[in-house]
Amino acid sequence: MAQLDLFRVPPSPWNMGRIVGAKPPFKPKHIWAIRHHLKTERRVRDLALFNCAIDAKLRASDLVRLRVSDVMPGGSFRDRAVVIQQKTGRPVPFEITEPTRDALVAWIAKRGRRGDDWLFPSRSRRGDHITTRQYSRLVDQWVSAIGLEPKAFGTHSLRRTKVALLYKQTGNLRACQLLLGHRKIESTVRYLGIDVDDALALAIQADL
Secondary structure (H helix, E strand, O other): OHHHHHOOOOOOOOOOOOOOOOOOOOOHHHHHHHHHHHHHOOOHHHHHHHHHHHHHOOOHHHHOOOEHHHHOHHHOOOOEEEEEOOOOOOEEEEEOOHHHHHHHHHHHHHHOOOOOOEOOEOOOOOOOEOOHHHHHHHHHHHHHHOOOOHHHOOHHHHHHHHHHHHHHHHOOHHHHHHHHOOOOHHHHHHHHOOOHHHHHHHHHHOOO
């Protein structure tokens, strides 16, 4: 029996063929490619949503609930905004960069006056905002449009993109923690996938 076991084919793992684990952030070349695609296709809302997602670094559930008054109180844009996270109740500050401001100006003009204040209102449910599922489907479309595998990326890829770049450039974990709204620095370490190799690389850069 022991000899027969040597030739037994082991069962396939449940996740065979699936991409599991944390979804990676987008690289700068991906950002520019998606922006170019959305501009070419004149997808005004999608470009505003995409740019806003990169800047805001919010979870999908918080991003879809953004209001016009969050970014444009009193009819004029701010350079920065603050949103209270649903999950933690903590405030998360984010900058509104020029590309995002331009995209939002175009989108709000097209959106027009409405009875609700949702920045990204639903097209199928009157008086409501787009859902996280809708947002996820849009991300899949954007990723596919530039030749990437949709299963490899997700809404968290957009949340992680700017902080991953910030960490790579500065190694400032505290700044990343504040921008993500994490309570503990350990959460930020896990979220960014920082390991010993990363820490050693930063130590080498700071060598005296």
